[in-house]
Amino acid sequence: MRQHALSYDIVIAGMGCAGLSLAMRLIHAHFLSSFSILLIDVAPKQENDRTWCFWEDQPGWFEPIVYHRWTKAQLHTEQHILHMQLQPFAYKMIRGIDFYRYAHEQLQQARNNNPDRRIDYLYEPVLQMEREEQYAIVHTTQHRVQAKYVFYSLLSSIPPASYRYFLWQHFRGWFVHMHASVFDPECMVLMDFRVPQQEATAFMYVLPFSDCDALIEYTVFSPHLLDAQVYDACIRNYLQTHYPGLTYDITEIEKGAIPMTDYAFPTATGTLIPIGTAGGQTKASTGYTFSFIQRHSDALIKAWEKTGKPLVKSTLHERAFRWYDQLLLHVLQHRLYPGDALFLQLFQNNSTPTVLRFLSNQSSWAEDIRIIASLPTKPFLKALLSIR
Ligand SMILES: Cc1cc2nc3c(=O)[nH]c(=O)nc-3n(C[C@H](O)[C@H](O)[C@H](O)COP(=O)(O)OP(=O)(O)OC[C@H]3O[C@@H](n4cnc5c(N)ncnc54)[C@H](O)[C@@H]3O)c2cc1C
Structure with a gap:
C-alpha cells in the first residue's frame, strides 16, 4: 500500500501515560515552542482503562485531576497489622480517563494559544520504526512519518518467559x-x-x-x-x-x-527514544511506573535544554537501585523468603517516608544501607551470590 509522507519535528508514538506525560512537558517548554508535534496511537481512549496510584510530597503535573488521596496506610499479615503515617507524602490516585482527557485539553489549549504551531494526532497502528542518519522514521498503516525525534512507548519487546528475572x-x-x-x-x-x-x-x-x-x-x-x-x-x-x-x-x-523484570529494555539510539514501560521506567521490584515516567519526562526536557539532545544518562545511584531491584526480585522469584514477611520487615524496621523514598529510587546512600541492613541477611546474601 502506498504510504503518505509526513514530516514533524517530534513524533510521540503511543498516547498512554508516558506519551501524554511527555507531551505535557513539550507544550510548556519555551525552547521547543516552534517544534511541531505528531501524536500517534491506535485509537482515541474513551474508557477508564486503568487507575494510577503513586506517592508525592508536593503537587505534581496532574494535581488538578487527583481523584483521591490518602495520608495513612496499613499493611496486614496473618499475625501483624502495621499502621503507617505517610506524611510528608500523600498516596494519590488518578483515573486513566481523567488523565487522557486532561492531557488532551491541555494540548488543545496549546494549539489555541499558538495556532501556527502544528500539534496533530494520527490514529493508526505503528507498524515499524527505524533510524536514519539524522531522522527517525515511523511507518503506520497509511503514513511514513519523518521526525527529528521519535519518543515511543510501544512495548515491542518483553523478555521470554525463561528470562532470569x-x-x-x-x-x-x-x-x-x-x-x-x-x-x-x-x-x-x-x-x-x-x-x-x-x-x-x-x-x-x-x-x-x-x-x-x-x-x-x-x-x-x-x-x-x-x-x-x-x-x-x-x-x-x-x-x-x-x-x-x-x-x-x-x-x-x-x-x-x-x-517486573531487570530485562534491559531498548535504550535510546540517537533519534529513537523509548519512554514509559518500554523505556525501562517500570520499577522492577514493585511495578510502580507512574512517578518514574513523570521524573523521566522532566529529565528528558532538562537534558534537551541543557545539551541540545533529549538523552538521559543513568547515574551511579540509579544503577545501584537497579541492582537492589535484582536482589529483591531474586528473593521473591525464588521464594528465598516469604514475601509477606519481607514487606512487613521492610516497613516495620524503617520509617515509612524512608521506605517510600527508597522505593522511588530517591533515598540517600546512607538510607539505602540502613534499609538493606534491616532486611533478612541470609536470603539476600544467597541472592547476591547467585546474581554476581
Ligand atoms: C490496569 C493497570 C493499572 C496500573 N496501575 C498502576 C499504578 O497504580 N501505579 C503505577 O505506578 N503504575 C501502574 N501501572 C503500570 C504503568 O503505570 C502503566 O502500565 C502505564 O500506563 C505505562 O505507561 P506507558 O505509557 O509506558 O504505556 P501505556 O500507558 O500502555 O501506553 C502505550 C500506548 O501505546 C499505544 N500503542 C501500543 N501499540 C501501538 C501501536 N502498534 N501503534 C500505535 N499505538 C500503540 C497504546 O494504545 C497505548 O496508548 C498500571 C498498569 C495497568 C495495566
Whole structure:
C-alpha cells in the first residue's frame, strides 16, 4: 500500500501515560515552542482503562485531576497489622480517563494559544520504526512519518518467559459500593497478605474513596496470569471474611499485568527514544511506573535544554537501585523468603517516608544501607551470590 509522507519535528508514538506525560512537558517548554508535534496511537481512549496510584510530597503535573488521596496506610499479615503515617507524602490516585482527557485539553489549549504551531494526532497502528542518519522514521498503516525525534512507548519487546528475572504483577480489582459504612477514606491498605501465600506472593490492595466505596484488588507476583474467576473468587472470599454479612454492588472492574523484570529494555539510539514501560521506567521490584515516567519526562526536557539532545544518562545511584531491584526480585522469584514477611520487615524496621523514598529510587546512600541492613541477611546474601 502506498504510504503518505509526513514530516514533524517530534513524533510521540503511543498516547498512554508516558506519551501524554511527555507531551505535557513539550507544550510548556519555551525552547521547543516552534517544534511541531505528531501524536500517534491506535485509537482515541474513551474508557477508564486503568487507575494510577503513586506517592508525592508536593503537587505534581496532574494535581488538578487527583481523584483521591490518602495520608495513612496499613499493611496486614496473618499475625501483624502495621499502621503507617505517610506524611510528608500523600498516596494519590488518578483515573486513566481523567488523565487522557486532561492531557488532551491541555494540548488543545496549546494549539489555541499558538495556532501556527502544528500539534496533530494520527490514529493508526505503528507498524515499524527505524533510524536514519539524522531522522527517525515511523511507518503506520497509511503514513511514513519523518521526525527529528521519535519518543515511543510501544512495548515491542518483553523478555521470554525463561528470562532470569521476570515476574508479572497481575491483578484484578472490583470497585465496590458497600451497603454500609465500613471504610476509612483517609486510610488505604497497601498490602493485605491475609490471602493464601503458598503458590506466590499475593495480597489484597484496598483503596477506599468514601466510607462505602473502595477498589479491592487481588494482586499476585508470579510468572503466569490466572483466569478471571480465580481473582474474583479471592476477592469474594476476602469480602466475606473481613466484611461478613455485608452486601455490596460491583460498579467497575480493573485488571492488568505489569512486568517486573531487570530485562534491559531498548535504550535510546540517537533519534529513537523509548519512554514509559518500554523505556525501562517500570520499577522492577514493585511495578510502580507512574512517578518514574513523570521524573523521566522532566529529565528528558532538562537534558534537551541543557545539551541540545533529549538523552538521559543513568547515574551511579540509579544503577545501584537497579541492582537492589535484582536482589529483591531474586528473593521473591525464588521464594528465598516469604514475601509477606519481607514487606512487613521492610516497613516495620524503617520509617515509612524512608521506605517510600527508597522505593522511588530517591533515598540517600546512607538510607539505602540502613534499609538493606534491616532486611533478612541470609536470603539476600544467597541472592547476591547467585546474581554476581
Ligand atoms: C490496569 C493497570 C493499572 C496500573 N496501575 C498502576 C499504578 O497504580 N501505579 C503505577 O505506578 N503504575 C501502574 N501501572 C503500570 C504503568 O503505570 C502503566 O502500565 C502505564 O500506563 C505505562 O505507561 P506507558 O505509557 O509506558 O504505556 P501505556 O500507558 O500502555 O501506553 C502505550 C500506548 O501505546 C499505544 N500503542 C501500543 N501499540 C501501538 C501501536 N502498534 N501503534 C500505535 N499505538 C500503540 C497504546 O494504545 C497505548 O496508548 C498500571 C498498569 C495497568 C495495566
